Every structure is written in C-alpha cells, then in structure tokens.
Amino acid sequence: MNTTDKPRSLPKLLIVDDQPINIRVAHELFRHDCEVYMATNGEQALAKARALLPDLILLDVVMPGMSGHEVCQRIKADPLLADIAIIFVTAHYDEADEVRGFELGAVDFIHKPINPTITRVRVHNQLLLKQQRDQLRSIALMDGLTGIANRRKFETALNRNWLQCARDRKPLSMFMIDVDYFKKYNDHYGHQEGDNCLKQIAQTIDTTLVRPSDLGARFGGEEFACLLPGTDRQGALYVAAKIEQAIRALAIPHQASDVANQVTVSIGCSTLSPTPQSDAQQLIAQADEHLYNAKNNGRNQISAD
Numbered sequence: 093m094n095t096t097d098k099p100r101s102l103p104k105l106l107i108v109d110d111q112p113i114n115i116r117v118a119h120e121l122f123r124h125d126c127e128v129y130m131a132t133n134g135e136q137a138l139a140k141a142r143a144l145l146p147d148l149i150l151l152d153v154v155m156p157g158m159s160g161h162e163v164c165q166r167i168k169a170d171p172l173l174a175d176i177a178i179i180f181v182t183a184h185y186d187e188a189d190e191v192r193g194f195e196l197g198a199v200d201f202i203h204k205p206i207n208p209t210i211t212r213v214r215v216h217n218q219l220l221l222k223q224q225r226d227q228l229r230s231i232a233l234m235d236g237l238t239g240i241a242n243r244r245k246f247e248t249a250l251n252r253n254w255l256q257c258a259r260d261r262k263p264l265s266m267f268m269i270d271v272d273y274f275k276k277y278n279d280h281y282g283h284q285e286g287d288n289c290l291k292q293i294a295q296t297i298d299t300t301l302v303r304p305s306d307l308g309a310r311f312g313g314e315e316f317a318c319l320l321p322g323t324d325r326q327g328a329l330y331v332a333a334k335i336e337q338a339i340r341a342l343a344i345p346h347q348a349s350d351v352a353n354q355v356t357v358s359i360g361c362s363t364l365s366p367t368p369q370s371d372a373q374q375l376i377a378q379a380d381e382h383l384y385n386a387k388n389n390g391r392n393q394i395s396a397d
C-alpha cells in the first residue's frame with residue numbers, strides 16, 4: 093500500500109506536568125489541532141508514550157518522583173520511542189539546565205509561565221519537522237517505481253518477524269516471485285511498458301495480501317518477495333497460488349514469452365520454524381532455491397518445500 097497517499101490524522105501531543113493547571117493551559121492551546129493526551133508524573137508519561145507513540149511530548153522538568161530528565165533519558169534509550177520529539181518545559185531560564193536537556197535529546201525549551209504564541213510556534217515547528225522526518229523514512233523504505241515496500245523494508249521486517257515467530261513458536265513463510273522472461277518483455281515492448289508491467293504486478297501482490305502482518309516488497313529488478321508471519325506451508329502455498337492466479341488474471345500480453353502469450357510468474361516458497369539462534373537469511377536462501385527450481389522446471393509455476 094502506498095502509505096504516503098493516506099490522509100494524515102492529527103498529530104499526537106502528550107503533555108506531562110505535575111500541576112494540572114499547567115496541563116489545562118497547554119491543552120486549551122492545542123486541542124483544536126492536535127490529539128492531546130496528558131500525564132501528571134514520569135511513570136504515567138512513559139506508559140502513555142509506549143501506548144500512544146505521540147509525535148511530541150511537552151515535558152515538565154521538575155516533577156516529584158521521576159524527573160523530566162529521567163523520562164527523556166528513558167525515552168531516548170528505547171528504540172521504539174527514541175523518535176518522539178521532546179520539548180522541555182522549565183520554570184525559569186537556567187543555561188546549564190538547558191544544555192543538559194539538549195544533551196539528553198530534547199529538541200527545544202519553553203519557559204513557564206508559558207507564552208501562548210511562543211509555545212504554539214515552537215510546538216508547530218517541531219511537529220512539522222517530525223512529520224517531514226516520518227515522510228522521509230517512509231520514502232526510504234518504499235520502492236520508487238511501484239510504491240510498495242522495498243528490499244530494505246523487507247529485510248528489516250524479516251529480521252523482526254523471525255525473532256517474533258521464534259518467541260511465539262510460530263512458523264514464518266515467504267516466497268520469491270520472479271516475472272518470467274522479463275528481459276524479453278522489455279526488449280519487445282520497451283522499458284516504459286516494462287515499468288507499467290512491474291507496477292501492475294506490485295499492486296496485484298499488495299492487494300492479494302490481505303492480512304495486515306503480511307508484507308509484499310519489490311526485492312529488486314523483476315523480483316518480488318512476500319513475508320507471511322505465523323503462516324504455515326499450506327497457508328503460504330494457498331496465498332502463492334492466489335497471487336499467481338491474480339497475476340494471470342491481469343492478462344498482460346507477452347508475445348515474446350516462451351511459456352505463454354501473456355505475463356506469468358515463477359514462485360519459490362519456503363517455510364521455517366525460527367529459533368533465536370538461527371539465521372533469518374536461511375528463509376531467503378531456501379525461497380531462492382525453490383525459485384530456481386520453478387524456473388528450471390519450465391517457469392510459470394510454484395515450487396515449495
């Protein structure tokens with residue numbers, strides 16, 4: 093799915109302060125253009141940060157119990173939370189304090205009593221930067237031609253799901269899909285048509301994978317890869333067959349193909365039961381081997397474990 097086309101929801105803002113009156117003032121400032129959440133101590137702030145993944149936290153420095161500095165430190169140390177932007181809110185200007193805050197990873201400071209205009213501008217600037225960072229990241233993980241995930245995203249998802257499936261004692265399946273005689277297609281129809289063909293196949297793969305945990309990616313050239321966490325061999329074969337049929341149903345003419353008069357694919361499937369000690373690359377190697385077999389046996393077919 094091309095995530096950049098989705099309408100963006102309101103940014104999430106978490107306001108942390110031990111004084112409810114301060115939270116109320118900030119809430120009033122942002123309730124129209126942010127989803128505003130509140131916490132009155134450090135533990136609550138961390139719990140809400142984990143549950144909500146806010147874009148930005150307005151974080152009081154001085155609080156009883158866990159200080160704002162400690163909250164910031166913990167957020168920056170957690171890979172899942174580290175991207176959240178943090179603006180410290182302090183009672184008075186103190187240079188050493190601000191230096192410490194920036195060293196801990198804060199992006200800005202606001203002083204109490206908060207000035208509405210300054211606070212709004214600073215928060216909006218940081219939200220804009222956060223949005224741009226998020227967009228850049230999603231572009232970096234997207235294939236430029238087809239708009240589906242790229243190989244980098246696939247490899248990241250593979251490693252993550254390998255560990256998750258090992259923990260849950262679930263199988264992990266994948267398949268490699270290769271467009272048959274694609275070089276001949278390009279030679280015959282031209283590169284523009286070749287690109288169109290790849291785009292249609294990518295869209296078909298993307299729409300055929302219906303579970304949110306499944307991932308379809310362009311692996312490179314005319315090769316695509318699909319990852320199906322928690323899916324056994326039989327389930328993977330079922331999905332592979334559905335994809336093969338959906339691509340055939342596109343009925344893209346291919347006069348230069350040696351196996352059919354339309355575009356077809358070869359698919360290599362593999363399923364493994366991951367363990368934390370084993371290497372996720374095994375799954376790719378095995379799928380590759382089956383893809384090789386499928387091509388060697390005449391293409392336009394599925395080969396599996």
Ligand SMILES: [Mg+2]
Nearest residue numbers: 110152154155
């Ligand atoms: Mg305070």
